[in-house]
Amino acid sequence: MDATIAALLTQDGLTNGSIYCLLALALVLVFAVTRVIFVPQGEFVVFSALTLAAFEQNKLPGTVWLLIALAAVAAFADVLSLWREPKRMLRSMAGTSLPAALAALLVWGVASAQMSFAIQVLATIAAVTAMGPAVYRLAFQPIASATVLTLLIVSVAVHFVLTGLGLLFFGAEGVRTTAFTSESFTIGSVSISGQSLLVYAFTIFLVIAMGLFFKFTLFGKALRATAANRTGARLVGISPNFAGSLSITLSAAIGAVSGLLIGPIATIYYDSGFLIGLKGFVGAIVGGLASYPVAAAGAIFVGLVESFSSFWASAYKEVIVFTLIIPVLLWRSFTTTHSEEE
């Protein structure tokens, strides 16, 4: 291997690693707030890429039907559980069904008016983000107090449902979205693609934005408070459902942006989400599902390992990635102390 190939592999690894990094951060966030290991994270990525692709092909994205379905079922669930308390019912609908319905309308409008690329991108982010509250409301809110194992099984089931819906509404074809830029730069003998740079820039921007959100906004602090102490959070008036819904919505938004970034780099199918999510997951695990910086570093490390092992032992790429986790897990398990439940 010479320096050029090494640089190329590093560039590839960093690009994928950046996307895994975003997903890892979202997974840590959701777990800290809700104790849900959020397997369907990858589906948000896929839906985002598929939505943008449909816009580009001048088709009506299946997202419209997906959002309408989520809105309708969530509204139905609210009526079932809260019909005796119309005020609370309406408030719950305003937080779940309404955003989903509005997003469906937006996607339909943007698609039928064939609006510009920038607006398509924004509509895509809005549409995928709007799925967050409905997913929380339908799948997790009714069993928010269950064990981590039960929540995990539900999470896997939700992943199945969303994958199935993905096939139903988007079809089985793979898509690749247009790159945001086709420029490339040369430094010495190494050429760096503009798309990669864009991915780095966006990742850095999002990481900083998340940092600012958690540090300076009331909602960001409320999420940190819930993660730190659930009872304490309730005592200052932060409802666990509010925090849970907010965290999954944020992770949907992060998934949406990740989907836009990965769309031009890899071909995305309706079922690509699992493996993408899993790699982000590996990063999150490295961070013990608790530490954001370690999770981010872990995810970038996964990207690099993947890229270099695909060069040396292409067939064993996945084996290497997943075997490497075990020693890391061991190390994490020994360095974090866990106390006996009392």
Add this chain to the structure above:
Amino acid sequence: MKRLSVTKILVLTVVALIAVAPMIAPAFYVTLLNYIGLYSLVALGLVLLTGVAGQTSFGQAAFVGLGAYTTAVLTTQYGWSPWLTLIVALAITLTVGYLLGLITLSMGGHYLPLATIAWGMSLYFLMGTIEQFGGFTGITGIPPVSLFGFSLERESHFYYFIWIVVLAALWAVANLLDSRPGRAIRALKQGTTMVEAFGVHPGRTKTAVFVIAAVLACLSGWLYAHLQRFVNPTPFGINQGIEYLFMAVIGGAVSVWGAVLGATFVTLLKTWLQDLLPKIIGEAGQFEIIVFGILLVLILQYARDGLMPFLQRFVPVTKRVLPAAGDRLQHRPMPAANEPVLSVAAARKTFGGLVAVGDVTFNVDAREIVGLIGPNGAGKSTCFNLISGALAATSGSIKFMGHELIGQPASAISKLGLARTFQHVKLVATMTVVENVALGAYLRGSKGIIASALRLNKEDETAALAEAMRQLQRVGLAEHAHDAASSLPLGKQRIVEIARALASDPILLLLDEPAAGLRFAEKQQLASLIKTLKGEGVTVLLVEHDMDFVMGVVDRLVVLNFGQKLAQGLPEAVQADPAVREAYLGA
């Protein structure tokens, strides 16, 4: 004629149905039943591992693959007999399972399930990449199994083979759960403090359970290879691993039959959905996965513990026949009255800079009841944990019957003849009262997992249960022997804890706030029980803050405040001590 219990009738009906099924069911359903049998084996391992012992694994499919690939490679490429490969497959699984268990089971919290995903994924990709394994196309031409010269080539013949293995496995696991090591396994979910206090080694027990689950999965894989006569990596991937876990969770882990129920439910549901949905909706798509997922979510939202507990409500509970109370276990020599039993000298425990217990000194003599008291936060519980070995003292000495306890693990201390109860009652909710008490006699029995699974433990088991009954009679709860421990009121649960401690034949009984949360009448019963025990030669150290209760029970008091010994002596003297008054009522 002997009357059969409802449970037995149900089990016999199921076995009879399994026996006649190939004769009456269409071939398609025989195939399905074959798969259900194979899945049941894996789910059974998970019921034991995840449901009973509380260790989540997504990686079982990899063990299935290990079994299937071992026999596939050895029979097709080296011409070995399937029976020989079975032995090899089991040996490999034992080794891999033991090593993986050793590494991953020490991980706490959510690290274990994640680790199982990791090795599940890597073994899957490994199977697909190694050339000798035929890559993702797999290996064909695996020979059928033959039994005494009779080839089990036809599916309906292999069916009986599979189900005999499944029923044998159910029988063995049910036996295991209802035995000395089984009770230890069932207690693991409640945390390790309690089982350690009765001499169980939690790490070893968990590893054993993990290996059993792996072996069951490997067996299923071996059967699969000879049923299909063809293997490729797909059925051993992480998705199948997840599905096995679904089966165990949906079936419910209260009984080994939950595994069969879960496997049947998930398999039939998926088949029917694949069959029916296109007919209803008239379009091929992935509707079945959508409906399947939604149903899973709904089942878990409405029956968190799975289907089996849901169904069991309709089956009357049958009481098992218990041996009469008896005294068949060995006893240790007891010290004579006034011989020193426990002496605590300058014991100190610091947490960071905080001194929780500062150089406390006191002693307890044989057949004495000593109370360790003090206001909230005085260091009583810490002191108690130092003696029972739940915490290690920073300095000082704690001698019990001449043995230094500092540095000893709880299980070793328990062996010396020191038994404890817990402030927050730690009974195993899913076991009956008598089973909980029998757990106390763990160190007085010897039969291990294999002997128990094969029912070669009759004598050991009878002796342990007879001892448990004896202790229940001693504390006056014999009539509750069959009740679920969680169904008793708190006062009685505390007494059951005392019976469990007594079952270990202790020299010194440590009681951690035995009166907390009890009503007046319950406290009186408890006090008279403790006095009776003293009359029978038991030495008691109790930590308590209910002064009314303490005053009526103890011979001597030791008072702690802010981690220091404030006073000691006879109850009346301590009660009149102005320093004690101030500590309790505030200045």
Add this chain to the structure above:
Amino acid sequence: MSEALLEVSDLHVAYGQVEAVRRVSLSVPTGKIATVIGPNGAGKTTLLGAIMGLLPSHGTIRFAGERVEGYDTEALVRLGMTLVPEKRELFHEMTVLENLELGGFSRRRSGESRAALLNTLDEVFALFPRLKERQPQLAGTLSGGERQMLAVGRALMAKPKLLLLDEPSLGLAPLITRDILATIAKLRDTGLSVLLIEQNARAALKTADYGYVLETGELSLQGNADELLHDERVIATYLGKR
């Protein structure tokens, strides 16, 4: 007695089969301190948890004239009831200032301005000058006494009508306990109503206006605080009869 802000009647709380609190009826008059004392394990914390909506219970709870049993904790905070729990439940990885800001979360959500919150913050700092010095420090690094101040301060940020206090003296040196209780008395004089739960009977009764004695889940005695202070029966519940 003035009109009651909180009125609890015939309250029962059960953990599975065990009834930890039985037939408890009590009231907290507006602008007064009522205290529930009793030995450890009597059910005091359970009682507060049930009033605050953290535990399910049976019975009626009336707060500021409204029936509130079955309400979420969050809804009760919005109505003006806050709890300083026995374990403090602070956000350890967050700064003192952030903990206090979050104390006002409910008010911000109901549309109150940041300025109004800053006013309350000044009041809290005036009450506990120590917290002002410690603003940028993480809550997890505070001493025991400072944590208790922060817990009370965080509860006050919600501008409650009723403050529920669970064992403020727990684990604190007598001098600090005295300071905290003096602060509570000062707050009462500004019109705040308080339900104080304490094991330290003397300190609690000296501060409170009215007292209840809880013994194994049931109220065994009640009366004016200064009368209970000298009642031999109170001493007996703590030190045993014999």
